[in-house]
Amino acid sequence: MDYTIKIGGEAGQGIQTIGDTLSVVFARSGYHVFTNQDYESRIRGGHNYYQLRLSDKPVHCAREAVDIVVALDKVSIMEYEKQLAQQGQIIYDSQSLKEKHEGNQFLDVPFVRLAVEHGGNKIMANTVATGAVLGMLGIDIEILLGILKDTFKKKGEEIIKANVDSAMAGYDFAVNNCIKCSFVSAETSKAKMLIAGNDAIGFGAVASGLKFYSAYPMTPGTSIMLYVASKAKDYGIVVEQAEDEIAAINMALGASFAGVRAMTGTSGGGFALMVEGLSLAAITETPVVIAIAQRPGPATGLPTKTAQADLLFALYSAHGEFPRVIMAPGTPEECFFLTNKAFDMAEKYQIPVIILTDQYLADSQWTYEGFDLNKLKYTDYRLRDKDLIGEDYKRHALTDNGISPFAVPGKGNYVVVTDSDEHDEEGHITEDAQMTILMTQKRLHKKMPAIIKDMAPPKFYGSDNPEIVIVGWGSMYGLLREAVDMLTNKYKIAMLHFSEVYPMPDTENFDYIKVLTEAKRAICIEQNVTGQLAHLLAVEKGFRFKEKINKYDGRPFTLEQLIGEINALIG
Amino acid sequence: MPSLDDYKGRTPAWCPGCGNFSILKTFKEAMVELGLAPHQFMLVSGIGQAGKFPHYLKCNTFNGLHGRSLPVATGFRLANNKMPVFVVSGDGDCYGEGGNHLMHGIRRNLNIKYFIHDNQIYGLTKGQGSPTTMEGMPTKNLPYGVLSNQLNPLSLAIALNCTFVARGFAGDQEQLKYLIKEAVNHEGFAIVDILQPCVSFNKVNTYEWYKQRVYHLDNTYNCQSRAEAFAKSLEWGDRIPTGILFKCRRPLFEEKIPFIQDTPLSSQPFDISKVGKTLQEFFV
Numbered sequence: 001m002d003y004t005i006k007i008g009g010e011a012g013q014g015i016q017t018i019g020d021t022l023s024v025v026f027a028r029s030g031y032h033v034f035t036n037q038d039y040e041s042r043i044r045g046g047h048n049y050y051q052l053r054l055s056d057k058p059v060h061c062a063r064e065a066v067d068i069v070v071a072l073d074k075v076s077i078m079e080y081e082k083q084l085a086q087q088g089q090i091i092y093d094s095q096s097l098k099e100k101h102e103g104n105q106f107l108d109v110p111f112v113r114l115a116v117e118h119g120g121n122k123i124m125a126n127t128v129a130t131g132a133v134l135g136m137l138g139i140d141i142e143i144l145l146g147i148l149k150d151t152f153k154k155k156g157e158e159i160i161k162a163n164v165d166s167a168m169a170g171y172d173f174a175v176n177n178c179i180k181c182s183f184v185s186a187e188t189s190k191a192k193m194l195i196a197g198n199d200a201i202g203f204g205a206v207a208s209g210l211k212f213y214s215a216y217p218m219t220p221g222t223s224i225m226l227y228v229a230s231k232a233k234d235y236g237i238v239v240e241q242a243e244d245e246i247a248a249i250n251m252a253l254g255a256s257f258a259g260v261r262a263m264t265g266t267s268g269g270g271f272a273l274m275v276e277g278l279s280l281a282a283i284t285e286t287p288v289v290i291a292i293a294q295r296p297g298p299a300t301g302l303p304t305k306t307a308q309a310d311l312l313f314a315l316y317s318a319h320g321e322f323p324r325v326i327m328a329p330g331t332p333e334e335c336f337f338l339t340n341k342a343f344d345m346a347e348k349y350q351i352p353v354i355i356l357t358d359q360y361l362a363d364s365q366w367t368y369e370g371f372d373l374n375k376l377k378y379t380d381y382r383l384r385d386k387d388l389i390g391e392d393y394k395r396h397a398l399t400d401n402g403i404s405p406f407a408v409p410g411k412g413n414y415v416v417v418t419d420s421d422e423h424d425e426e427g428h429i430t431e432d433a434q435m436t437i438l439m440t441q442k443r444l445h446k447k448m449p450a451i452i453k454d455m456a457p458p459k460f461y462g463s464d465n466p467e468i469v470i471v472g473w474g475s476m477y478g479l480l481r482e483a484v485d486m487l488t489n490k491y492k493i494a495m496l497h498f499s500e501v502y503p504m505p506d507t508e509n510f511d512y513i514k515v516l517t518e519a520k521r522a523i524c525i526e527q528n529v530t531g532q533l534a535h536l537l538a539v540e541k542g543f544r545f546k547e548k549i550n551k552y553d554g555r556p557f558t559l560e561q562l563i564g565e566i567n568a569l570i571g
Numbered sequence: 572m573p574s575l576d577d578y579k580g581r582t583p584a585w586c587p588g589c590g591n592f593s594i595l596k597t598f599k600e601a602m603v604e605l606g607l608a609p610h611q612f613m614l615v616s617g618i619g620q621a622g623k624f625p626h627y628l629k630c631n632t633f634n635g636l637h638g639r640s641l642p643v644a645t646g647f648r649l650a651n652n653k654m655p656v657f658v659v660s661g662d663g664d665c666y667g668e669g670g671n672h673l674m675h676g677i678r679r680n681l682n683i684k685y686f687i688h689d690n691q692i693y694g695l696t697k698g699q700g701s702p703t704t705m706e707g708m709p710t711k712n713l714p715y716g717v718l719s720n721q722l723n724p725l726s727l728a729i730a731l732n733c734t735f736v737a738r739g740f741a742g743d744q745e746q747l748k749y750l751i752k753e754a755v756n757h758e759g760f761a762i763v764d765i766l767q768p769c770v771s772f773n774k775v776n777t778y779e780w781y782k783q784r785v786y787h788l789d790n791t792y793n794c795q796s797r798a799e800a801f802a803k804s805l806e807w808g809d810r811i812p813t814g815i816l817f818k819c820r821r822p823l824f825e826e827k828i829p830f831i832q833d834t835p836l837s838s839q840p841f842d843i844s845k846v847g848k849t850l851q852e853f854f855v
Contacts, residue, residue: 024855193853203849209841212650231849236830236839238649243675247642250635254615254646257633258654259837262646280636371850378843408837409631410654415610417625419634420618428581428626429634 001031001056001186004063005133006080008049009072011042014126018070019050021130021147023194026054027367028143030189034059034478035365036556041219041303047075056186060331060366060478064560067183068136070129074099081105087182091132091174093125104180107136109173119166127163128170135174136181140188141167193368197361197475200332201265201291202227204339206235209378211260214240214251216270219303220359221293224265245270249277253286257418259382259408261343265291268310269300275317278352282322284418285396285404285443287346287353289339294358296554305554306359308474309528312535314354315502321440323349323447325455326502328356330477332366334499340376341500345454347381349447350406356501358527360556361475386412394425398438402446448503455505458512462494469519470566471545473498473533475556476525482559483566491570494519498533504540513541523569525549527556573608575599580628590741590767590778591620591688595627597744598686601751602630612655615644617669619661619695621688638668641676641685648681651837652825655755656682662689666702666722677731677760679824684754684761687724688741690769691776698772708775724764725804729797729817734759736800736817740785741767742778746813759821766811781811788814795819 005022007015019035026033031054040046051066053059065085071077071092077099081090084105093111094100100108109132115124127148134141148163174181195203202224205213213228215221229239238255242248245266252262266274271292281288292314296307314326325345327338335357342353383389389407393414397404404425409416417427422439424430459477462484468491472480480495487493496512507513516522516537524534524545529552534545549565551557557565578599585591602612609630616622618637625632631654635643640658648656665673665687676683693699700710702722709716728736735757739747747765754761766785768778792814793799800817825831830839 027855191854193850194855195853199853203853206849207843207846209843211836211839211841212646214646233830234849235842235845236836238828238831238836240645240649242642243671246639247645247672247675250639250642251646251649253635254633254643254648255650255836256646257643258613258647258650260650261841262650276636277639280639284633284635373846373850376843376846378841380841409613410610410651410837413608413610415629415631417632419626419632420636421634427632429623 008076064558124166131167131170135171200335208343212255245273328474466494621661735761
């Protein structure tokens with residue numbers, strides 16, 4: 001069982017409601033789910049879609065072939081009829097769309113008429129559609145009815161009944177009329193958790209002891225702030241919408257200096273404004289975590305689409321030379337645990353840590369059996385006990401490992417001083433040549449070996465001694481993995497996936513460069529035009545890819561598209 | 572009780588005769604008289620001659636970037652609302668590079684005190700016009716001198732309903748000390764614009780120039796009336812009023828966040844045991 005459902009329509013028609021409801025039904029039923037969304041930078045009109053894939057086996061990416069299209073507008077029919085799988089079906093309401101389609105692949109479901117007849121209001125048309133999809137799939141409707149009862153609990157019995165009747169009407173209509181439906185559903189199992197990439201970053205931050213989040217809204221980074229805000233009262237987190245991204249990062253640094261874990265989040269354009277603040281974090285050695293949800297640029301680019309084009313920007317941004325860490329999670333689970341690791345490393349080494357995600361992963365939901373919370377790390381590296389801090393405390397004391405004890409101001413009879421100018425051990429401004437060398441070495445050379453040791457090597461999956469190695473980073477994980485699964489009968493193929501991108505992990509425990517050099521073909525696959533990971537591997541490790549697959553139209557690969565590209569390249 | 576000795580800092584790198592010296596001396600005296608020890612408050616600064624100020628005394632310090640001192644102070648104050656937070660800045664730092672932050676800082680009304688050394692010129696970069704440079708002043712970097720209108724920071728602050736707006740003069744230490752202490756004791760965001768002659772680069776607004784013009788607002792002046800204060804703030808030229816121009820009470824930003832009322836954020840432990848329950852919410 002591996003079905004893809006695509007709900008298409010104008011913004012404001014409720015495709016998100018239908019998609020979210022179905023996702024919840026499938027997750028509660030114990031199926032594995034993967035969802036992704038494509039939307040335009042507008043609140044009403046245009047054309048958006050919500051795609052979800054369900055299976056009895058884990059799924060990690062979107063497919064090209066669609067089994068059920070829920071068409072709420074004419075564009076959906078025009079665009080997605082050609083994507084239909086062999087037994088695929090398009091459901092639509094001919095009265096609403098004012099057009100009738102003939103053919104086995106069309107099922108005309110009177111969403112509005114059934115809603116009015118059974119629910120008393122055309123507003124229930126989306127509930128009819130949701131019920132109809134379940135009827136087509138032959139999935140028990142009880143879970144949907146339970147969700148409707150929960151959702152409308154506050155609105156009273158009448159509204160609940162109207163929704164339940166509408167869902168039933170859609171369900172029954174599909175069961176009785178979809179003669180061509182040949183979907184077979186696997187047995188249900190234990191309910192799964194359902195989590196989107198950006199929610200997982202927000203949750204990861206909250207679970208790491210985040211106390212302060214400041215940001216300026218920017219798609220697709222805003223949903224991290226929304227998640228954190230939803231937990232602010234419960235966890236005691238101050239969330240502030242800054243006047244701009246410059247203020248956002250400086251506020252986070254002020255809060256961090258005061259002794260709390262602080263974070264900001266944005267997209268590439270907002271990060272451009274934060275760059276001088278990144279440099280400030282570096283010289284003042286103030287821990288901060290920065291999430292960048294990438295979208296295509298330059299400038300405003302495609303505001304609601306996806307890209308992996310800011311890796312080198314994140315790496316080389318800001319004036320001066322200093323250490324930074326870049327995490328690029330590949331799944332919501334990694335979003336959660338790498339955000340935790342980002343906080344730990346930021347605090348441990350007193351450095352900025354960047355989490356790079358993108359619109360595709362930010363808005364994608366995955367299902368899991370659960371997260372192992374025992375893997376969470378929380379160590380308070382700050383000095384808070386005044387008995388341990390003398391009056392002669394020096395914020396930037398020179399130490400063997402480059403890490404100076406970081407005291408929380410105000411706990412005792414000492415002062416904590418830092419400066420964006422080069423400074424001495426006390427934190428006071430200096431122009432001394434020798435001190436400049438010592439401080440530069442402290443910040444960079446002394447900390448770096450330990451930082452590199454903390455970076456996990458890329459994940460390897462697939463054939464031992466592969467002849468073909470496909471390589472990627474960040475949100476490419478799921479696609480690479482399923483591509484390996486699909487092609488494993490055809491080739492000796494494996495994947496390397498980098499989620500702890502910079503500094504590049506050393507090769508001591510796992511010589512991933514050897515894997516690349518020993519393979520007949522190494523192909524770097526990225527959602528950018530120049531091949532930024534490929535560039536980084538060349539610069540940092542001396543490995544040069546001869547083959548690359550790059551996609552830069554703002555849309556994620558589907559599995560079939562990627563396999564097509566790989567097959568075409570291999571020939 | 573703290574003494575002036577506690578506040579001894581590095582030797583200032585300012586020009587001899589700079590107005591900053593008397594501001595520094597006055598600030599230290601005000602802190603001592605307020606009973607504040609160096610470790611008991613936070614001082615944030617940016618870049619410019621005023622940005623170096625914290626190095627010339629002794630206290631908790633974050634000397635950040637040009638124009639960005641207020642956001643740093645905002646973050647700090649939200650993380651520790653039990654510690655007094657002061658900002659020292661110059662006219663370029665506060666009104667130029669940091670103008671947007673000033674506007675929104677006033678809106679927020681955190682309990683932060685903003686002391687602006689206003690010498691109406693860029694000193695550190697040697698004599699370019701600042702937002703408060705008078706229109707028409709010749710500068711080396713602009714072929715026709717300063718063509719823009721002079722910013723009136725006090726009118727701006729009153730227009731935004733800033734809860735404490737004052738003007739001091741570096742040449743009048745007694746009044747300046749009074750203004751600093753009043754600002755610190757005020758509940759709310761406070762701005763003290765301090766007229767401060769730049770002996771190296773501002774040949775117009777000199778000690779003599781200011782001395783001929785400044786006058787104290789007397790007790791017939793009502794600093795509680797926003798309209799009257801706005802009218803008074805427009806006075807500039809032959810006569811320049813000093814003192815508290817406007818004062819009002821607005822709820823503090825930090826008072827609106829219930830969970831930091833008893834214990835500041837920086838002293839609140841993280842309860843990791845809650846995470847399991849939050850995870851359950853994803854079992855939708």
